[in-house]
Structure formats: C-alpha cells, structure tokens
Amino acid sequence: MKYIPHPPLQLSGSRELLGRAAQVDATLAYSGYVLQRDRLVDGEYPMFAERASGAHVWDVDGNKYLDFILAYGTIILGHADPVVSEAVTKEIRDGFAITLRKRVQVELAELLTSVIPGGERVFLLKSGSDATSAAVRVSRAHTGRERVIRWGYNGWHDWCANRPGGVPAAAQEVVSTFRYNDLASLEAEFARYPGQVACLLMMPFEVDPPAPGFLQAAAELAHRNGALFVLDEMRSGFRMCLGGAQEKYGVSADLVTFSKAMANGYPISALVGTERMMRSVGExxxxxxxxxxxxxxxxxxxxxxxxxxxxxxxxxxxxxxxFQQGLRAQVAGSTLDAEVAGVPQMPFLRFTEGDEEVRQRIQDLFYTETVRRGVLLHPNHHWYICGAMTQQDIETALEATAAGFRAAEAAVNHD
Ligand SMILES: Cc1ncc(COP(=O)(O)O)c(C=O)c1O
Known part of the structure; x- marks a missing residue:
C-alpha cells in the first residue's frame, strides 16, 4: 500500500539562524554533540523557538508543536506556567539583591526538607552538573576516599564527562561504572577497589525502571563497603512523585541531587541529605x-x-x-520491530530491528512523519509528559505516531 508522507515543514527561519550561528556561536558551530541532538532528524526538526506556552512550542517559522521533549525534562507544569512566571516576576521586580540573601532561600530549603525523604539539609546551586559534582565532593570529604562508582548521565564536569577531550586522565581514573540492573557487575566494581570508594552515585533509572530490589541492594552494597549511596534525581525528581525515586521505589539515599523539573524550567539545582552527611559541606x-x-x-x-x-x-x-497503551496497540498492529519502554511519566518507543541501517531508516521515517504533523518527539532520548497536556493532546500524539508507523512501514516494505 502506497503511503503519501505529510508535506515537509517550512523551516527557512530556523535554517537562516543556523547559518548565522555558524559564524559566531561555538555551541552550534562546533559541538557536533549539541547539533546532532537538536537536529534530531537532519533537516526535518526545527532548531529555533519563538515562544512556548503550556504543552506547545512555536518555532521561528510559526510552526506549532505539541512538545514531548519539554526542554529535556525541565518543564513539568507546562511552559510559561502563569503562577511560576508571577513568582519570578515579583523577585525580578524587587531586584535580585544578592548582596544579601533572599527570604526565598530559607523558604525553599524548608519546603524541600518537608517533601524529600531523609532530607534534613539543603544546598542550593544552579545546574545539575553543579549538584552532582557537589555530591561527589561532599562524599569524598565525608569518607576521606577518592574513588567514585557512577551510573547514567551525571553531567559535564571532569569526573563524569562522556567525551575524553580536555579532561585530565587522572580525573576519570578514579571513576568507574557498571551495568544497570546487574548487581554482580556492581559487586565486581566494589570488589576491585576495596576500601577506596567514596560514593556510588547513580540515576535511579534512565528508561527501563529498576528491577525489584535492585536499588535497595545497590544502597546496601555501598554501605557495606563504607561508601555513600547518592541518587541523581535530575530527571526523576518532581516528575514521578514528590519524594522522588526514594518514595517511589522505597529506597533511602545518603544524598540526593535535583534540578530540571524542580523549578519548571528555571536554572536551579539542589543537593539534599541528612544533617550528618551534609555537615561535610563545611569542609x-x-x-x-x-x-x-x-x-x-x-x-x-x-x-x-x-x-x-x-x-x-x-x-x-x-x-x-x-500514551503507552496507545503506542502498545500500534506496535502490536505494526510489521515493524518495536517496543514501548519507560515509566509512564517518561515514555519511549524503541525500534528493535536488528539491522542497524534499516533501524536508522525506520527511525528517521517515523520521526520525520511525527514532527511534520506537529508532534515533537525525541528519537534518541526518552520523552516527557507535563501537566498542561490533555487526553486530547495524547490522542493527537497517537494519531501522529500511527502515521509514523504507516510511513516507515510503507517505505521499508516497499524496498
Ligand atoms: C540524570 C542527570 N544528571 C545530571 C545532569 C546534568 O545536569 P545539567 O545539564 O543541568 O548540568 C543531567 C542533565 O541532563 C541529567 O539528566
């Protein structure tokens, strides 16, 4: 059956800005990492936004999208939430006044300690990388050890950068990782460095949730080896439940890091922990x-x-x-190999075709069709749901994904 793809989007404004950026903006000119991420499917995704409101983003060419990327998980209520905007505007109107501290610093620390399990002291910072790096430094000070075992994406600083360029080898020689949901691989890591590990720092999960008991076993293993157990809740925090992965999965961490959804898009992060652990901040x-x-x-x-x-x-x-139920039904009715993954708040669709080239082609066709239909889904990163979305929005997204399946099936079956 011949499928007629949706016509391409008009993206000349995005292209023009990208051309100008190439002359002056190092992140867009040179950082293949950022550019690949933003282009998503080359030539099909918008690059520059004009504005965003609720569940939608408008690009500089006037195209409107239902946004499941949600600023990489920083948006939880919806873009430009009026209550948040009003609170921020008041602070700005009053002047930043950081000559002295502001009342909101104490109020936020009180609020965080009231909702985060085990949270007795709070250290406020700006970025996620700030908070994970602070957690590592506090863990090292607390234990007098240097080594870190980590898992997931934890930021861009020397100890966890995922590209070797510009990073002293020594910074990463004391850091190692393990296979997620594989306790034996974590045990092996602790066994390799007896008495040396300051902390086990990990995301509670990325896409696939933790196996029952895995996080508890990881925490126990860390403690048995005299290390702190640190949860990097940058993505899961304030998205699953108020108390985060600790509350959801019934596990306790010594230190927890938050950012992203915590302030609905504003740059702030927090290191939260017990009084006993956080005392090391003083050192x-x-x-x-x-x-x-x-x-x-x-x-x-x-x-x-x-x-x-x-x-x-x-x-x-x-x-x-x-969304996940609808996607599962589409996968079941499709000739393509795919699976629905992730927790409901952060769903994802994984194409599982074995041939890498064919899989990439399927993926490009699927996401070309969905973005042309005004639904922003990330091909290589799980998606996010926000509170401004409606059941109708999910139906709209499912119509686009159904078309995405048809577009990819038609092209692949035609070969
Ligand atoms: C789990 C996790 N940890 C740490 C970070 C780093 O945060 P930031 O990019 O704000 O420095 C991120 C960012 O995506 C993240 O997803």
Whole structure:
C-alpha cells in the first residue's frame, strides 16, 4: 500500500539562524554533540523557538508543536506556567539583591526538607552538573576516599564527562561504572577497589525502571563497603512523585541531587541529605556567585507547591499510561520491530530491528512523519509528559505516531 508522507515543514527561519550561528556561536558551530541532538532528524526538526506556552512550542517559522521533549525534562507544569512566571516576576521586580540573601532561600530549603525523604539539609546551586559534582565532593570529604562508582548521565564536569577531550586522565581514573540492573557487575566494581570508594552515585533509572530490589541492594552494597549511596534525581525528581525515586521505589539515599523539573524550567539545582552527611559541606569549597539568586528559588517554590497541592503528578502518570497503551496497540498492529519502554511519566518507543541501517531508516521515517504533523518527539532520548497536556493532546500524539508507523512501514516494505 502506497503511503503519501505529510508535506515537509517550512523551516527557512530556523535554517537562516543556523547559518548565522555558524559564524559566531561555538555551541552550534562546533559541538557536533549539541547539533546532532537538536537536529534530531537532519533537516526535518526545527532548531529555533519563538515562544512556548503550556504543552506547545512555536518555532521561528510559526510552526506549532505539541512538545514531548519539554526542554529535556525541565518543564513539568507546562511552559510559561502563569503562577511560576508571577513568582519570578515579583523577585525580578524587587531586584535580585544578592548582596544579601533572599527570604526565598530559607523558604525553599524548608519546603524541600518537608517533601524529600531523609532530607534534613539543603544546598542550593544552579545546574545539575553543579549538584552532582557537589555530591561527589561532599562524599569524598565525608569518607576521606577518592574513588567514585557512577551510573547514567551525571553531567559535564571532569569526573563524569562522556567525551575524553580536555579532561585530565587522572580525573576519570578514579571513576568507574557498571551495568544497570546487574548487581554482580556492581559487586565486581566494589570488589576491585576495596576500601577506596567514596560514593556510588547513580540515576535511579534512565528508561527501563529498576528491577525489584535492585536499588535497595545497590544502597546496601555501598554501605557495606563504607561508601555513600547518592541518587541523581535530575530527571526523576518532581516528575514521578514528590519524594522522588526514594518514595517511589522505597529506597533511602545518603544524598540526593535535583534540578530540571524542580523549578519548571528555571536554572536551579539542589543537593539534599541528612544533617550528618551534609555537615561535610563545611569542609569543602562549593560556591558560585549566582547560587544565591532568588528568582529561580521563587520558581522552585511556586512549582513544588503546585505539585504538592494538586493532583498534577497523578494526572501526568495517567496521561503517560494512556500514551503507552496507545503506542502498545500500534506496535502490536505494526510489521515493524518495536517496543514501548519507560515509566509512564517518561515514555519511549524503541525500534528493535536488528539491522542497524534499516533501524536508522525506520527511525528517521517515523520521526520525520511525527514532527511534520506537529508532534515533537525525541528519537534518541526518552520523552516527557507535563501537566498542561490533555487526553486530547495524547490522542493527537497517537494519531501522529500511527502515521509514523504507516510511513516507515510503507517505505521499508516497499524496498
Ligand atoms: C540524570 C542527570 N544528571 C545530571 C545532569 C546534568 O545536569 P545539567 O545539564 O543541568 O548540568 C543531567 C542533565 O541532563 C541529567 O539528566
């Protein structure tokens, strides 16, 4: 059956800006990493946004998209949430005034300690990398050891950068990793470095959730070896439930790091832990001029309060379930090899065709069709659901993914 693909989007504004950026902007000119990520399918995805509101983003060419990338998980309520915007505007109107500390710093620390299991002290920073690096430094100070075992994406600083360029070998010689959901591989790592590991720092999961008991066993193994157990909750925090993966999976961490959804798009992060662990903050250098900026703290308070006082997180979960159920039905009815993955709040569709070239072709065709139909889905990173989405939005997304399957099937079966 011949399938007629949706006509291409008009993206001349994005292309023009990309051409200008190539002359002046190093992130866009040279960083293949960023560029690959942003182009998603070369020539098909928009590069530059004009504005965003609720569940939607408009690009500089006026195309409107239903956004499942959600600024890489920083948006939980919806873009430009009015309550958050008002709280931030008030802070800005009052002047940043970071000559002194702002009241919101104390209020946010009180709020975080009231919702995070085991959270007795809070250190506020700006980025996710700030917070994970602070967790490592505190762990090293607390244990007097240097070695780190880590898992997942933990940021861009020397100890966890995923490209070797510009990183002193010594910084990564004391860091190693293991296979997720594979306790034997983690045990082997601890056995290789007896008495040397300061912390086990890991995302609770990336796409596939933890096997039952895995996180508890990992925490216990860390403690048995005298190391701290640190959860990197940059993506899972304030998205699954208020208390994060600790609450969801019934595990306790010594230190937890948050950012992203915590302030609905504003740059802030937090290191949270027990009083006993966080006391080590006094022995180390962690500090940056803008760490004390109040606007982002006001955004975090407005975001977390709304999540706490509403049923939004439940709603996000059920919208994600609706999406995953619909996708499962489409996979079952398709001739393509694919599987629905992830937790409902962060769903994903994985193409599993064995031949890499064919798989890439299927993927490109699928995502070309969905983006042309105004649905922004990431081909290589799990997606996110936000509170501004509706059941109708999920149906719209499912119509686009159904068309994506048809487009890819027609082309592949035609070969
Ligand atoms: C799990 C996790 N940890 C750490 C980071 C680093 O955060 P940032 O990019 O804000 O430095 C990220 C960013 O994507 C992340 O997903």
């Amino acid at each position: 180390v250098h962690i500090g940056s001029t803008f760490h004390v900026n109040g606007a982002e703290m006001a955004a975090a308070i407005a975001t977390i309060t709304q999540l706490r006082d509403s049923a939004l997180l439940k709603r996000i979960e059920s919208l994600g379930e609706q």
